Amino acid sequence: MSVGKTSRNAQPFTNVVGTGEATSIIPVGMTLNNLQLQLGFGVGGAFTKAMIDLIRIYANAKVIFEGTGTQIDKINAYRGQVSDASFLDVTFEDLTGLDQVDRVVGALDTSVGIAQLTTSVKINGATQPTLVGTAFETAPQRTASGAVSPFAGLIAKQLRYPFNTANGGTLPMLFPFGKNVGAVIKRVHIFHTNMTAAVVKEDSVVKFERTKARNEYEQKRHGRVPQLGMFTIDFIEGGNVMEAFDTRKAQSVDWLFDFSAADSGYVVIEYLDVLGNL
Structure with a gap:
């Protein structure tokens, strides 16, 4: 049975502090379309996208995606995504595409050559921050015969x-x-x-x-x-x-x-x- 796109809680971030680097491991094997980050804070605290100095995604210790919270938010807004103060999307699919191929080419098929996938979020000046991730995934990219899709190795790098x-x-x-x-x-x-x-x-x-x-x-x-x-x-x-x-x-x-x-x-x-x- 095919379940199409799924959403699940990502692995918890460690070291979510006011100023420091929070990290999370993303399990491999599926195609990652979008990693959605939810920013929160405790009573009397503060944590905004402007307080994210740098987000990086590492595949096999190689940077494949990077940007500040503000940069990523503006790029998403340029594509037409409505901004929300509590959510930030790290997207590998592109919903502005004309058809399905345009939208999903570059989605991160972690079953092709990727042994480890890590998220790093550098926070600066927040108070009592919380950070929760949600992974939106689809099946590995395969042809009808089960072979690896010709586009599976392409990554939407930033x-x-x-x-x-x-x-x-x-x-x-x-x-x-x-x-x-x-x-x-x-x-x-x-x-x-x-x-x-x-x-x-x-x-x-x-x-x-x-x-x-x-x-x-x-x-x-x-x-x-x-x-x-x-x-x-x-x-x-x-x-x-x-x-x-x-x-x-x-x-x-x-x-x-x-x-x-x-x-x-x-x-x-x-x-x-x-x-x-x-």
């Missing part, structure tokens, strides 16, 4: 890179590309204060060129929700994962970000990638 520019103007950045270290990019989120435009070139050909205003209008037109302080380069605005940017084929990739003044922050990239690459 990795981040710091940036700093001392002046306004154009900041060129470099991210992994090419047949040896490249991956498929769904979205790039730049967390900024003064960003005004972006250009992306593949092999010297312009692939993306928009001002902040035009970019946000296009995203709204496709049902996305632009976020304050986050410039998103969305290669799959329409929900078709086949339109994602496959940097494995590129000989060169130029990322050019324009700023009106000095700025610093993080670039958070949503990838589709195999475990052993990035």
Whole structure:
């Protein structure tokens, strides 16, 4: 009997303290679609997403997902998810997809090459915090014949890179590309204060060129929700994962970000990638 998607309590977090690193082990064997975190606190306490300095998911001790509580919350809100102060979703499925394949490609099949899966939540400045996880899972990804699905090894990774520019103007950045270290990019989120435009070139050909205003209008037109302080380069605005940017084929990739003044922050990239690459 097939039970479809299930939800169960995740393993309890250890070391849930006001300032420190809480951890939890995720049992392997199923496909993890979403890890939902519920934030709480005791009488007179406080624990908000802004107090989460960093969440990381480790597969075989390799980081496959990372972001602050605020970064993750804004990315989810961009996709159209309603924000709730008590809940934060670490998602490997993408409910903005047009069809089932678009939605589930990248869901974390822990039966394929993963021996250990760990969640780390770094808390800073909370009082009497509580943290409870819920795992939303489906069966391992298999074909009708029982063979491993062709997409089972793809993981919806989320990795981040710091940036700093001392002046306004154009900041060129470099991210992994090419047949040896490249991956498929769904979205790039730049967390900024003064960003005004972006250009992306593949092999010297312009692939993306928009001002902040035009970019946000296009995203709204496709049902996305632009976020304050986050410039998103969305290669799959329409929900078709086949339109994602496959940097494995590129000989060169130029990322050019324009700023009106000095700025610093993080670039958070949503990838589709195999475990052993990035």
